[in-house]
Amino acid sequence: MEDVLDAFRAASDPSRLRILGLLEATELTVSELVAILGQSQPRVSRHLKVLVDAKLLVRFREGSWVFHRLNNQGQARKLIELVPADDPVRVQDLARLEEIEQKRDEVAEQYFAKFAPEWDRLRQLDVDEEQVANAVQEMLPLINTQSLLDLGTGTGRMLQVLGPDAGEAVGVDNSHEMLAVARSNLRRWGLGNCRLQQADILALPLASESFDVVVLHQVLHFLKRPWAAIAEALRVLGPAGRLLIVDLAPHTIEDLRDLHAHRRLGFGDDEVREWLAQQGFTCETIRHLSGGKNSDGLQVTIWLARRFASSPLPQAL
Ligand SMILES: C[S@@+](CC[C@H](N)C(=O)[O-])C[C@H]1O[C@@H](n2cnc3c(N)ncnc32)[C@H](O)[C@@H]1O
Structure with missing residues (x-):
């Protein structure tokens, strides 16, 4: 029960719920989340720490990039399901994510085309x-x-x-x-x-x-x-x-x-x-x-x- 309460407490903030929604189907770096949420890096990092502490996210470092993804063993997916798919903030976040991912894909595609x-x-x-x-x-x-x-x-x-x-x-x-x-x-x-x-x-x-x-x-x-x-x-x-x-x-x-x-x-x-x-x-x-x-x-x-x-x-x- 403690874990469930921790999960609810950690997610009871609009930005943190948005972060969970963004990470539903992908893993993102802190700077990508900063770009999508339009918040400062320290603020986003604080939100992420709360979500990791509540076992909703997993954090992993690769060189200077720090990625976050959903903890599949935790309550994260159940919490995301509570947010309607047509919620305007969620729709906007996912559109921004799509834009960022497309730019990233273009960089890789241009690389392969060039080389x-x-x-x-x-x-x-x-x-x-x-x-x-x-x-x-x-x-x-x-x-x-x-x-x-x-x-x-x-x-x-x-x-x-x-x-x-x-x-x-x-x-x-x-x-x-x-x-x-x-x-x-x-x-x-x-x-x-x-x-x-x-x-x-x-x-x-x-x-x-x-x-x-x-x-x-x-x-x-x-x-x-x-x-x-x-x-x-x-x-x-x-x-x-x-x-x-x-x-x-x-x-x-x-x-x-x-x-x-x-x-x-x-x-x-x-x-x-x-x-x-x-x-x-x-x-x-x-x-x-x-x-x-x-x-x-x-x-x-x-x-x-x-x-x-x-x-x-x-x-x-
Ligand atoms: C590093 S190369 C490896 C090519 C080859 N397997 C080799 O070992 O030489 C990666 C290849 O994956 C292709 N690729 C990357 N993402 C892809 C995708 N979503 N669909 C199809 N091809 C993709 C790239 O165009 C590129 O040719």
Whole structure:
């Protein structure tokens, strides 16, 4: 009962209720919340502290950015449900959030459009791509893979690595420029069984349960809702399918945000495991690889996931 009372006390302020509503479906930095609420940073930070103390929010730091998200174990979602969806302040807040998220997406899209021609060189600065390719091939023998889906395919690197052993493969990306490079790469590599499709990986125009293997290679750290990309990947995965995620392990190289449009500084195993578990999936294998010679100590993790034996079908987020 104490926790419930603490939750009500903490939320009994208009700004704090607004913050809960904003964090319902995303995680935001303090400065993003400042911009949306139009209040000073100390004031917003005070509100956030009250909400964290009442176990309504979780705070986590990555370099100089501090993020907040809802505490799924607390009462936050129940409190948000009490506010009508058409409440004018709530509607205005969500419109402002949408604006801010759109600007952020544009920065990332412009980055990929600008760097598409040299993406294959840039990718090698972060990690040793041969080491990753070998590990992926070892973890995922594709002997029985009829259909492979590579989400955020970029210039098609994972199609190059896994495509030859798949019956057919599809690479999806929303960047026209990246796909143009991928298209010429596929021709050069002679991969006639691979095709490309321009689409948003958060809302795939693809049928549920239609792929044997889905891959997310170095994509999640660009996204504002990485868990939503995982949920969508799992939706299109067949009942006995495998999801392969390759991404950076937690690191502190903040320059990657400004120079390379990274949103998150890598992911820990527990975080990824939790997102998978929420969708009824479990990690079959996890491998940690150290980065390439120019990587400043960056590490790569590979998570291979499959459905829990008796789990229901995944939920859309
Ligand atoms: C870092 S690149 C990785 C490309 C490739 N997987 C690789 O490892 O070389 C991330 C790719 O994800 C794509 N991307 C980011 N957000 C996306 C979205 N919402 N829908 C589709 N593609 C997206 C970008 O256009 C970019 O090509």
